[in-house]
Amino acid sequence: MSDRTGDTSEPVARGDRMDSITEAFVAYRNLLFTVAYEMLGSATDAEDVLQETWLRWVGVDLDTVRDQRAYLVRITTRQALSHLRTVGRRKESYLGPWLPEPLLTAPDVAEDIELADSVSMAMLLVLETLTPTERAVFVLREVFDLAYDEIAEAVDKSPAAVRQIAHRARTHVAARRPRGVASAAETRRTVEAFQRAVETGDLQRLLDILAPDVVLLTDGGGVVQAAPAPVVGADQVAHVLGRIAAVMSLQPAQVNGDPALIVRLDGEIDTVMAMCIADGLITGLYAVRNPEKLSHLERETILRR
Numbered sequence: 001m002s003d004r005t006g007d008t009s010e011p012v013a014r015g016d017r018m019d020s021i022t023e024a025f026v027a028y029r030n031l032l033f034t035v036a037y038e039m040l041g042s043a044t045d046a047e048d049v050l051q052e053t054w055l056r057w058v059g060v061d062l063d064t065v066r067d068q069r070a071y072l073v074r075i076t077t078r079q080a081l082s083h084l085r086t087v088g089r090r091k092e093s094y095l096g097p098w099l100p101e102p103l104l105t106a107p108d109v110a111e112d113i114e115l116a117d118s119v120s121m122a123m124l125l126v127l128e129t130l131t132p133t134e135r136a137v138f139v140l141r142e143v144f145d146l147a148y149d150e151i152a153e154a155v156d157k158s159p160a161a162v163r164q165i166a167h168r169a170r171t172h173v174a175a176r177r178p179r180g181v182a183s184a185a186e187t188r189r190t191v192e193a194f195q196r197a198v199e200t201g202d203l204q205r206l207l208d209i210l211a212p213d214v215v216l217l218t219d220g221g222g223v224v225q226a227a228p229a230p231v232v233g234a235d236q237v238a239h240v241l242g243r244i245a246a247v248m249s250l251q252p253a254q255v256n257g258d259p260a261l262i263v264r265l266d267g268e269i270d271t272v273m274a275m276c277i278a279d280g281l282i283t284g285l286y287a288v289r290n291p292e293k294l295s296h297l298e299r300e301t302i303l304r305r
Contacts, residue, residue: 116257
């Protein structure tokens with residue numbers, strides 16, 4: 001009778017290895033998604049990046065990994081950088097204004113002020129003005145507080161070069177980020193006042209909470225009707241908004257860490273409207289209407305730093 005003791009040891013070892021790989025990936029999945037989303041502004045593309053990260057992670061020898069979190073972030077960053085080039089070409093041919101893909105977020109995102117700020121529509125649009133490497137460095141350093149040497153490995157640069165890139169990106173973002181960001185309470189009050197004004201068709205009340213130079217961006221992607229260019233000025237924006245009250249219902253929600261409104265038509269999500277607020281006035285309105293970007297609004301997305 002042959003000795004079959006060795007026949008089961010290798011499968012068991014392989015099983016233990018796969019359990020360890022899976023456990024690590026699941027533990028950091030929400031963090032990795034957040035990294036990818038902040039780099040890409042697209043939940044759909046972030047999910048693709050996570051799938052590619054998993055496929056590469058499966059082939060890693062865990063005995064050679066000192067820091068699983070840093071290693072996974074490095075894989076995710078490299079995959080996101082690769083995707084950024086494809087996404088960039090896609091945006092060049094996009095019809096009308098492009099806006100990030102909105103996420104329905106849990107209340108704890110709003111409680112983390114730095115995280116909420118980093119995933120806000122306004123900030124994601126600022127990040128769009130960075131180069132891919134600048135964006136990766138800024139996100140990893142300013143949002144996730146990675147060390148320069150860790151970031152250097154992720155973006156294939158020297159630590160000294162990463163420091164320079166980080167300084168350049170910080171300066172660029174500081175010059176373009178919204179000024180006088182409102183508190184959570186002020187934002188909530190302003191959104192509630194905005195909702196009442198739109199629902200009642202009260203033009204004067206609407207004008208009272210719109211900044212004189214407010215900008216409305218509508219993203220239809222050429223699939224649904226949307227303004228082909230930014231709508232600028234309180235009078236013009238109020239005129240556009242006045243047309244939706246009669247046929248649509250507005251539902252308060254937490255979107256990208258901020259109070260926002262989900263606009264429904266016949267019970268279906270038609271538009272998501274996020275806002276930038278300063279000094280009690282709405283300075284920016286971001287209306288996402290492209291149906292392809294509305295799939296992450298039926299359930300909350302968990303984001304982590």
